[in-house]
Amino acid sequence: MGGRPVSYPATSADSWKLAEPHASQAQGMIVSGYNHLPVSQTLFLEFDWDSSTSGGAWLKALEGIAPVTAADGKKDPSVGLGITATGLIKMGVEESVMAGFSAPFLEGMFQVDRMRRLNDRVGTEWSSCVREGGPLWSANTPPPQVHDTSGLMSTLPRRDDTSITTPITVDAMLILFCKDSREGRTWSDRVTEVLARCGVKVVRHRETNLEFDKHDMVREHFGFGDGLSQPIPWDPKAIEGAGRAPDHVNGIALGDILLGHVDGHHETTVGPMVTRGSTHLDDPDDPDNLDLGLNGSYLVVRELWQDVAGFWNNAAEVERELGLDSEARKERPGTWVAERIIGRAMSGDVLRPGGVADRYDPKAPANDFLFFDDDFRGLGCPLGSHMRRGNPRDGLATKASQKDSLLASSNRHRFLRRGRKFGPRIADPMVDDGAERGLIFLIVNADIERQFEFVQQVWMMSPSFGTLFDETDPLIGPGSRFTIGAEPVRRRADIANFTKLAGGEYFFLPSLPAIKWLSEL
């Protein structure tokens, strides 16, 4: 790739624009990370209305106080909205309409097979990546009812409950983005009050934020740059100024993050078609009808709690075990190991044998690096590091001839990351202060199975990633060994888990016309 300039500043996700009419239909949070609105109020809602309230009433009420923001320009403040499948059903969306949504969305994140795939729960035990006692919130989607006349279902090796219930039920999620915390809180109080009148309870509230450091970088609680690598969507029809071809390193099809457009597998997702002003499915060819999916997307939300002191102390301990503590270092103890767990240096630059990757833009870490040519054996950025597992780029190729195909194939599984952290910054990362802190991990993708679930199952949690054996992601995995490339021979550490899942769900991120339709229900 040589001296190609950086495609765009990695910390800014606002550099591509949807063309009309899509821009005024899609939600703003799809195209923007809202870096200009660093504080946000994340409200998890449960629908608890009586039969006299119509399913769309709360959306109408919301229109007055927190209208969902479109993707057609910077706005202050802004609003994002996601609704779960159970939420849609409670709102009165008919079964035939629901059938047009994707299976994982309908089944929910805590369906028994899905939990096994995502490694949240295998068998009867929650995995150690989950908060003790299980997650606190989800949509509590009832298990899919299969009408089995053959009696064959009962022959399956079912070892555990087919459904789990979390203490908190979440039907929808509302994110209010503002410039500062006080403004946000006042606003969220008012929203809570308005929603309560429509029978919608705020069952969980997190203030989340993007904190920019002096280098304009967002850091999560462990101290590493977050959201540094984002894909660049490409679509000649729906993206303004799309080039002739997608970006070589980070380009993906727009359809991978926005429904109704051509996706990475050359298909256009069509959502359920409904008649405007009615709740029914209708003639798919009628131009007046509404494709509920068009310009909408799916949002994967996972609330992750981080034990910062645990992480750093473990890293320091591992460093001692590896015999590295004697080496004079300026950094915090554990930094060497922690950087390798992530795959990037504290500065945000990707690790390379003997240092970090060069920057093309002195202000921001490079994001158009690849692995095959520069770090094939993982001597810099370990093969199993969080970043390499999350997006292996061309690093899974074993021969030069496979580089392009592997890179293209990796990119079919990428998604936009819109996560923000919550909780106070820790004063001393080596000392636990008992405070709850973490990340509302939030991603936008159009095909949950091919994107989020694939990455989680096949890359992050797979004990067989690449040629690694019996180890999982060192950051979010259940705690396992971790191979750090070195010459002549790799180092190996046992890394424990300090990131726990405390709740999660799949949400539908409706387009503005879809919200309008839903509010009429």
Added chain:
Amino acid sequence: MSPCQEHVLRSGPGKFKQWVIGRLRAALPAIFALLRAVWPIAKIGKTHLVSLHDDVREVMLTDCAFEVPYGTKLKVLMEGQTVFVGMRDSPGYRSQLDRLQSLARKGDMERLAAAAQERAEEIVSAAEGELEVVDTLFRTVTFDVLEEYFGVTPPREGDMRVWSTRMFEYQFLASDKSLKDEILQLAPSLLRHIEDIIQGRLANGDDSEDDYLGRALAKQRENAQDWDDLFIRTMLSALMIGGPPQPPMVLPQAIEQLLRRPGALATAHEAATKGDEELVFGHIFEALRFDPISPILPRKATRDYIIAEGTRRAHKVSKGDTVVVAIQSAMSDPRRIPAPKEFIPTRQHWEYMHFGLGLHECFGRHINRAIFPAICMPLLRRKNLRRAEGPGGHLSFKGLFPAELKVRFDR
């Protein structure tokens, strides 16, 4: 050679005949291979020789069409009483077998193995580096431990080893006149001897249940009808005839096969040293696959039957015909047995047919399973086990019975 060896085995056939038997034994694998390839079910007169693994299994498992031809001779030995060994599948057969099996107790096999190993160790350590194994080791130990286990003490007059061995020979191998004459004398002696033991035990009120006899007498106290004296003595007599003569026949053949295969002998030695009796047993059984106690077993057709029906070699057998199943051939049929020419001591159970198969699978298989490795382990543990010099260093036969094998070892 111990003095009593002389009369345990009858004097064998002439030198030439013995040589022919030896050659024939050695040529069997080749003969069977040829038969399997060109004439898998050979018919000569009213006798059918079955040599493929599949067909051998079929005949042995189909007891409703093929019975064992042991009944008539057994009646002679038992003074007219029937014994399950020669019976067809019937309630009477099941009842006899169940009753006899009920005498075995948990822990018997461990006890038996321990006793056999202890006795064998005594003999081997007394041997000062050279040992004749057929009689001195195998026959002695087998008879000692089994007599004790069954509760049949040696007679004051006569020799149990001779009685059993002769009667075994008559039952399964030969029927010449001189042997038959001898049997007419020996059979009643054995029966009377056992009856005496039973009466003795009853008379002196011995109610110990350490051996089969004691346990049978205990059963008799509960259920006199099923366990009358006649039944007890018939069963004990059958056990004595069918059981103890066998290990002294097969174990020398196994040791001979091991001596021919230094690699196998080395791994057997290793297994014995580690005390891995399962692996030692594996070595013995595998060695026997190359020279089994009986390469063939006879069956008699009780009705018309088509062997291998539905295949190109389908073969009709008429009622009353004799069917001979070549178990040695079946155990080295490459169509079913993986790498039959290789010595693999970890083969699966089903690859062997030493104990027969189906209804008449050897009653003593558990006993043999326990005592085979136990008897051999003290010998195999010895370092540098090798043939003795001279003709005694190779296994010699009298008729079909192993007669002598001398080995040397470092003490």
Added chain:
Amino acid sequence: MRLRTRSIALEVRPSHKAKLVGILVNLRGGRSRGREGEPGYYPDVLARLPTCHFLSLCVFESADYDPTLVIEANYDGDSGPFWACLQHLVGDELREALRCCKRPLDHSGKLYDSITEPGSRRDPAPFLECHVMRPKAFFHGNRGMPRDRILAEASLANAVQDRLGNGEAGRDKTAEELREGLRTELMPKFPWLAEKPKPRIPLGETALDWLKLAAALFLFLHLCLVPGAVIAGLIGDGKHALLLGAASVAMWAVFNKFRKPLEGVSTTRPGLLLSRLVSNAHIVLAVLAALFLFSWPIVAAGNVLALDLEWSAAWKNSARQLGWGIGWLMLFILPGLLVWMRYLERHDSSQEAPQTDPVMLRQMVELEDWIPQNHMASVVSLRPNIPRRLVAYVGTLLIHLALRAAVRDGYLGSMRTIHCAHWAFINNGSRMLFLSNFDLSWEAYFDDFIEKAHEGVTAIWGGSVGFPPTTMLIEDGAAHGRAFKRWARHSMSPTRFWVSAYPDLTVDQIERNNRIANGLCARRLSPKAANAWAGDL
């Protein structure tokens, strides 16, 4: 020892389907001690099937045909002993399962009767052997690796990892010192390290693979030369040139008109097949030259015999005939075949939303993803028209031979996740059976197909009913991701019983273990080779 892949397909009496499924499921239920319910891990089964790599039993269910029992076995070495082992493991269940099947109408009916009659004690293995199918195409990811070697090398690799620990001890050594140290330490436990590793694919096998491919290609192309050669015998060169010129111009014109994909079908750069042909022109020319050279003596001999020519005249005459034959082949026949194919492609229907029975889907999903490997079983009907069938039969064979000859390292395109997969034709070649044992999830497997190997997959499956629309045999088709996945899911049935001999190992890991073992077997390695070796640790 060669890895064999075989399957057996038997039609089931519809009334006995539930019973049969029960029998197969119980095979699993009773044997999952330790890791309750996890498909794919049965230590006792594996101990008693010592040569088995993968074994699966499933019952296909479809609205289009009666249930079908399929037994798939991948094993080392001879077949007879394998079936014997299987029958001794689950003989009674097999007999019971056969009783649920239809009595075959062919010669094996009698054998079926004698095995399934009440009280029968006949072994079921001979009957199974009557119905064993050799796959039309198969693929092995770790070619030349017997099961014992895979397991031995895995345990060696584990031992190496244990010795290395956290790697601190190796810090001050060179890679070669490290390797020598490990070799000495591990030699007592792994005495085979002293031996030279056996070549994975013997030279003879390689030669045979290429020979088979060449022979099949030759036969096929040689037949294609016949029309040109015949015409050359009938008319003079001048007229012939005119005829061929006119015919080929017309054919190429038609071909050019139709070669582009239809609206909504195109997924990739169109013209893939043509561009492949052009970029591999040297190979095409070499093949034609070889074709000419090998056909020459055959045709010349034909001339001598049929036309009673002298040999000298025959050589000349046959060269002329072959020249025209090749001309017709390249200028008319091949584009003609492609036009025919394009005609079919433009008129074939493909199924966008095949219905997958929700009960079946649920069962498949519940059975998947317990170990890092998965199994898939699929049956599809072939399109009925002759060219499609021909492509399916001949194409599958040629693809198989080509893969066998050219792929030595387990890579299909750039994917290497398949342990053992095979295609076989059932029901007189009207349905295609696909069975695969692969790494990672089903979704990942199909994403690989879609992203890395869609041309090959399209070539093999393109002739199946309902397959997504294709262009020029290998284009588009499987590249329609969601449609292809839906189509594939719809063709699948849940695998009722499945065992893997090395459930934790992926194809890549087996290869890595092999490199580690081979490196340790060597007496000495150059510093460069030793470094590369250490990189695998």
